[in-house]
Amino acid sequence: MIVLNKAPYEQKATREAFGDEIAELGKENKDIMVVDADIGGSCKTTKFMNTVPKQHVNVGIAEQNAAGMAAGLSTTGKIPFVSTYAVFGSLRMAEQVRQEVCYPNLNVKIACSHGGLTPANDGGSHQAIEDMGVYRTIPNMRVIMGADYHATRKLVRQAAETYGPVYLRFTRDKVPVIYNENEEFEIGKAKQIKNGNDVAIIANGDTVCLALEAAEILESKGVSVKLLDMHTIKPIDREAIIECTKIGKIVTVEDHNILNGLGSAVSDVVAEEGNTKVRRIGVQDRFGESAPYEKLLEINGITVENIVDTAEGMI
Amino acid sequence: MSNITVEELKEQAIQLRQTAVTMVYHAQSGHPGGSLSAADFVTALYFREMNVNPEDPEWADRDRFVLSKGHVAPIQYAALAHRGFVPMETVKTLREYKSPFQGHPDSKKCPGIDISTGSLGQGLSCAVGMALAGKLDEKDYRVFAVIGDGEAQEGQIWEATQSAVKYKLDNLIVFLDDNGLQIDGPTNEIMPNLDLEKKFEAFGFTTKRIDGHSMEEILETLDEVKNVKDGKPKIIVCNTIKGKGVSFMENVVGWHGKAPNEEEYDKAMEELARGLNA
Ligand SMILES: Cc1ncc(C[n+]2csc(CCOP(=O)(O)OP(=O)(O)O)c2C)c(N)n1
Ligand SMILES: [Mg+2]
Numbered sequence: 091m092i093v094l095n096k097a098p099y100e101q102k103a104t105r106e107a108f109g110d111e112i113a114e115l116g117k118e119n120k121d122i123m124v125v126d127a128d129i130g131g132s133c134k135t136t137k138f139m140n141t142v143p144k145q146h147v148n149v150g151i152a153e154q155n156a157a158g159m160a161a162g163l164s165t166t167g168k169i170p171f172v173s174t175y176a177v178f179g180s181l182r183m184a185e186q187v188r189q190e191v192c193y194p195n196l197n198v199k200i201a202c203s204h205g206g207l208t209p210a211n212d213g214g215s216h217q218a219i220e221d222m223g224v225y226r227t228i229p230n231m232r233v234i235m236g237a238d239y240h241a242t243r244k245l246v247r248q249a250a251e252t253y254g255p256v257y258l259r260f261t262r263d264k265v266p267v268i269y270n271e272n273e274e275f276e277i278g279k280a281k282q283i284k285n286g287n288d289v290a291i292i293a294n295g296d297t298v299c300l301a302l303e304a305a306e307i308l309e310s311k312g313v314s315v316k317l318l319d320m321h322t323i324k325p326i327d328r329e330a331i332i333e334c335t336k337i338g339k340i341v342t343v344e345d346h347n348i349l350n351g352l353g354s355a356v357s358d359v360v361a362e363e364g365n366t367k368v369r370r371i372g373v374q375d376r377f378g379e380s381a382p383y384e385k386l387l388e389i390n391g392i393t394v395e396n397i398v399d400t401a402e403g404m405i
Numbered sequence: 406m407s408n409i410t411v412e413e414l415k416e417q418a419i420q421l422r423q424t425a426v427t428m429v430y431h432a433q434s435g436h437p438g439g440s441l442s443a444a445d446f447v448t449a450l451y452f453r454e455m456n457v458n459p460e461d462p463e464w465a466d467r468d469r470f471v472l473s474k475g476h477v478a479p480i481q482y483a484a485l486a487h488r489g490f491v492p493m494e495t496v497k498t499l500r501e502y503k504s505p506f507q508g509h510p511d512s513k514k515c516p517g518i519d520i521s522t523g524s525l526g527q528g529l530s531c532a533v534g535m536a537l538a539g540k541l542d543e544k545d546y547r548v549f550a551v552i553g554d555g556e557a558q559e560g561q562i563w564e565a566t567q568s569a570v571k572y573k574l575d576n577l578i579v580f581l582d583d584n585g586l587q588i589d590g591p592t593n594e595i596m597p598n599l600d601l602e603k604k605f606e607a608f609g610f611t612t613k614r615i616d617g618h619s620m621e622e623i624l625e626t627l628d629e630v631k632n633v634k635d636g637k638p639k640i641i642v643c644n645t646i647k648g649k650g651v652s653f654m655e656n657v658v659g660w661h662g663k664a665p666n667e668e669e670y671d672k673a674m675e676e677l678a679r680g681l682n683a
Contacts, residue, residue: 150558
């Protein structure tokens with residue numbers, strides 16, 4: 091049984107986890123590199139730069155070049171992490187990553203802060219709602235978002251140790267630290283937080299804490315909830331989803347467009363393997379706008395109340 | 406507004422600075438540094454040079470303005486508010502839910518924004534498209550674009566540049582805010598641009614480097630390029646100081662995207678009220 095931290099939780103942005111872990115990895119392995127594009131401070135790579143300056147490059151505001159250079163670096167055995175914001179790291183360099191990283195299956199990691207709606211007051215131009223979907227579509231790519239600080243550190247380390255292209259997405263804002271620091275995570279394997287048999291809730295990234303709160307409310311009302319943290323949406327954990335189809339009711343929750351993200355990835359499996367209803371909670375195929383992060387979640391129905399209502403509506 | 410005097414424009418530039426800093430202070434987020442470095446030429450454009458109509462912001466024959474370095478939206482918003490495109494109260498709503506003043510310029514939400522920007526390197530191509538459309542439609546409007554020196558590291562800037570030259574867009578006038586800083590540090594250290602004026606010249610632009618805080622030089626240069634129909638796009642490379650007008654922000658990398666606290670805000674407003682130090 092998994093033992094979670096108890097509320098009130100410590101709050102930490104998952105970009106901090108990337109910054110802390112990549113600095114450790116850089117010390118341990120001289121092949122680990124960071125390729126920055128003028129937002130190293132914000133993406134938390136400064137510690138890495140100061141710790142192992144020879145393993146750090148900053149190409150300026152030139153994301154496409156960053157991706158291509160990383161591809162080149164990786165051909166000699168280096169393990170470059172390209173670091174920028176999710177909107178630029180997925181869309182601006184998407185074709186470079188497809189042609190020069192995924193097609194030749196090179197060992198490059200795209201590590202991005204400001205995932206989902208978290209760059210809230212920057213507005214719609216900066217909120218990455220399509221990034222995981224874009225990368226989910228490209229062969230050879232793995233797509234990952236940890237739920238909290240500890241999960242993210244573990245997943246960053248695994249990404250470094252796993253050969254091939256990986257897309258990692260982090261939050262700009264603080265999210266509750268729900269996991270114990272000794273909890274282990276495996277790329278492609280869902281983390282079961284709760285087991286139950288009335289309804290399954292599958293969440294990822296910054297929405298796992300909302301799903302957890304919703305699950306606790308549902309339990310207090312006598313509903314038995316199975317709760318999965320699907321930190322990897324590609325390769326997706328088919329077995330875990332097939333287990334959920336035995337319940338027959340799944341609610342997915344994500345800070346991403348409901349098209350092509352976690353909800354779609356789960357639905358793909360369900361369509362082939364199970365006679366199950368899926369309700370997707372996430373960004374309602376609309377661009378973001380400037381507003382507090384919580385307000386943006388509310389506009390899109392990514393709230394504890396809506397998760398509870400949606401789950402109750404299914405049973 | 407061609408009868409406005411140089412002294413009035415200088416005063417106006419101070420007001421825009423005050424408004425931009427006030428906006429960022431209220432929002433407790435936003436980009437003061439690059440707003441202040443761009444304040445003087447933005448003032449010259451909105452209060453003397455550009456043919457725009459706040460009553461009819463989508464007027465087909467208007468001059469266009471593209472803020473390719475969209476993060477300095479506060480200085481454009483200040484110009485739009487002072488020119489009457491939006492009510493003055495709007496300045497208290499920067500980055501708030503439902504505000505026309507989004508974190509980065511949004512043409513669907515704010516009158517007077519000709520195209521949404523925020524992802525660096527892309528706006529100049531849009532300006533080239535607008536200028537090309539003007540040529541194709543045989544219209545007299547001109548297109549003004551503002552790019553950053555950090556932004557000039559994006560490859561797309563040079564793709565836009567070569568297109569502007571190919572299509573002989575002498576109706577395109579670019580201001581390059583050469584303030585020497587980007588986010589992670591000085592431009593010279595992060596990714597040296599070398600001489601941007603020479604680069605644009607080699608690409609086929611008419612270029613001039615000026616003091617971007619001298620209203621006289623800005624106006625003189627705008628007059629020089631005004632009726633030149635030589636088939637060449639123009640770029641005015643402006644030597645500027647990031648944070649210009651607020652001593653503790655000047656040339657300090659950290660003021661790229663940070664809001665002042667109350668004490669800093671009061672000091673900034675007080676300094677700005679005294680005008681620009683020469
Ligand atoms: C494509 C893209 N990459 C990164 C950013 C993040 N960013 C915002 S401002 C900035 C630095 C801009 O420097 P510069 O163009 O010199 O502008 P200024 O100094 O005038 O503020 C960066 C990297 C962005 N907005 N767009
Ligand atoms: Mg600059």
